[in-house]
Amino acid sequence: MEKKLIETQENILAAARTIFAKKGLAGARMQEIADAAGINKALLHYYYRSKEKLFEQVFEEAFKKLVGPLAAFLADDSELFLKIRNICTLYHKVMAEYPFIPNFIINEASTDPSRILKLLNIVGIEEGKKKTAMQISEAIETGKIRPIDPRELILNIISLSIFPFASRPISEQFLYKGEDMDEVLKSRANRVSEFIIQSIQI
Amino acid sequence: MEKKLIETQENILAAARTIFAKKGLAGARMQEIADAAGINKALLHYYYRSKEKLFEQVFEEAFKKLVGPLAAFLADDSELFLKIRNICTLYHKVMAEYPFIPNFIINEASTDPSRILKLLNIVGIEEGKKKTAMQISEAIETGKIRPIDPRELILNIISLSIFPFASRPISEQFLYKGEDMDEVLKSRANRVSEFIIQSIQI
DNA sequence: GTCTATAATTTGATAGAC
DNA sequence: GTCTATCAAATTATAGAC
Known part of the structure; x- marks a missing residue:
């Protein structure tokens, strides 16, 4: 039973x-x-x-899938460039499997902002955030990378990793019409991390 | 009357x-x-x-706001780096005013893909696309920028320009909690275009 | 646990007076 | 053009038999 x-x-x-x-x-x-x-x-x-109860469970699952990689990145103790390569690879893997999650979460989050607030505490992130911000600041001071706001670097990494999947229903029509965008996205992780590293590396 | x-x-x-x-x-x-x-x-x-009729009008308006800047970018005859600065500035201006548009369009587009197909032809883009792709290829051949797929460069520009606005309901909580993200986004256009140019410039 | 039947509400849409 | 009142359909949720 x-x-x-x-x-x-x-x-x-x-x-x-x-x-x-x-x-x-x-x-x-x-x-x-x-x-x-x-x-x-x-x-x-x-x-x-109720529908609401069922939805909450699905939403929470999806939210963790979306934020998990970020938390992992922030907590990672590796050297900075390796960390960047890691998060790009991880996000591209997750997004390939669940490409609908970003829109789903963002959408329901703007419909009812309280939904996120409830989940924020579940995913611990503050500690890792400080650590990584420090790591980035240090890399700037030692002349390893160009000056950039740590939060902005993180936001850029996420944008480049997630948006192409989220926007696929549209961007496929405009940029990759008739081609195999699956293949493009599959191999994109490496190119994205190099794009980022090229930008910040001195 | x-x-x-x-x-x-x-x-x-x-x-x-x-x-x-x-x-x-x-x-x-x-x-x-x-x-x-x-x-x-x-x-x-x-x-x-009907609700559907009203929705169609709103959707079409929003769609043009989202795709218009891209069309302008592709058709622009300026030098490449200037073009990149132009589209970043333009998108940041539009997104600051209508931050909800990207999700709105993406969402309804995945709910009913036929909606976009109808509008695709309204916004002429093919000609500009070829021109800009050629311009990028030329910049690569003459050693002005590193090798990169033209479509990927365009996708990266759009990702960095749009996603931070679209994801604001969430990313604000994680990265800019308690701070003035409005201010951050307002001044972001220049930093984004430099981030991109740094990455591709030789 | 699983089903059929039905209640209770919500909501898009219209009729008709002014 | 604008309103009040109302219909008709869709949809969440439950009652009750098996």
């Missing part, structure tokens, strides 16, 4: 991830989720009392 | 822009739009037959 319960629950979550990601909280239909999970609405409500 | 008609219409559009941008097509409520426009639902339907 427990076996079946868990299996059904996983079916529901898998269906909910796909449909919430594509249509958002407001656009998703419980009926559609039930269909995709191979059950009916009543049973869906039996497992998750 | 014409005066009033146009004024009401503009009130409706202003309300619709805000609410559609924040909540999306599915999440927006006609009642809420009517309230924000200072009229009632019946009158709202009198001006725009």
Whole structure:
């Protein structure tokens, strides 16, 4: 019995991830989720009392996937350039698998900002942030890299790693029409980290 | 009478822009739009037959705001580095005024991909694209910049210009908590273009 | 746990008076 | 053009049998 319960629950979550990601909280239909999970609405409500409850679980999962790599980067003790290569590789790997997550999170976050505030504390980041900011400042002082605000460098890394995936529905039409953008994005991680390092290296 | 008609219409559009941008097509409520426009639902339907019709107008406007700067960049006849500075400045100006547009467009585009296809032809871009790609290739051959795929350079420029605005609801919490991110973004255009030029310049 | 049937609400849209 | 009142459809949620 427990076996079946868990299996059904996983079916529901898998269906909910796909449909919430594509249509958002407001656009998703419980009926559609039930269909995709191979059950009916009543049973869906039996497992998750409300649409809101189901959504919260999916949202939290996705949020961790999005912020996890950043936390890992900030906490990483490697040398700066290696760290940059690491986060680019990691984000490109995660985004290739879940390209819809950035929009999903950003969107629902602007619809209801309180959603993020609840999750902020779950993902510890402050300590790593200080450490990495210090590391960057040190690299500047010792003349290893050009002067740049540490937060800005981090923001640039994230922008270059995430936006191409998030914007794919549009940018594919404009820049890579008829070509294999999958292939482009797959091999992009290395080029991005070199693009960044070239910019800051003295 | 014409005066009033146009004024009401503009009130409706202003309300619709805000609410559609924040909540999306599915999440927006006609009642809420009517309230924000200072009229009632019946009158709202009198001006725009359906929610879908109203949405289409708002979407098309926003789409042009997002893609316009790119088209201008591609068609620009200036020297390459100046062009890069121009598009960064332009995008930062537009995004400061309409920071919600990127998510809005990307989101509705993935919900219903056909929406973009309809608009693609409105914004002529192919000619400029070829010209700029050629210009970049030439800069590489003459040893002015390092080798890079022209499309990738363009994508990097756009990513660095747009993502920080789009992701603000989240990144503000992580990177600039308690600070004035408005100020940061306002002055960012110059730093971004220099970041890019530093990276490609030999 | 799983289903069918149905209640309860929300919401886009229209009718009709002024 | 603008309003009040109301309809019709869609959708979340629950009751109750098996």
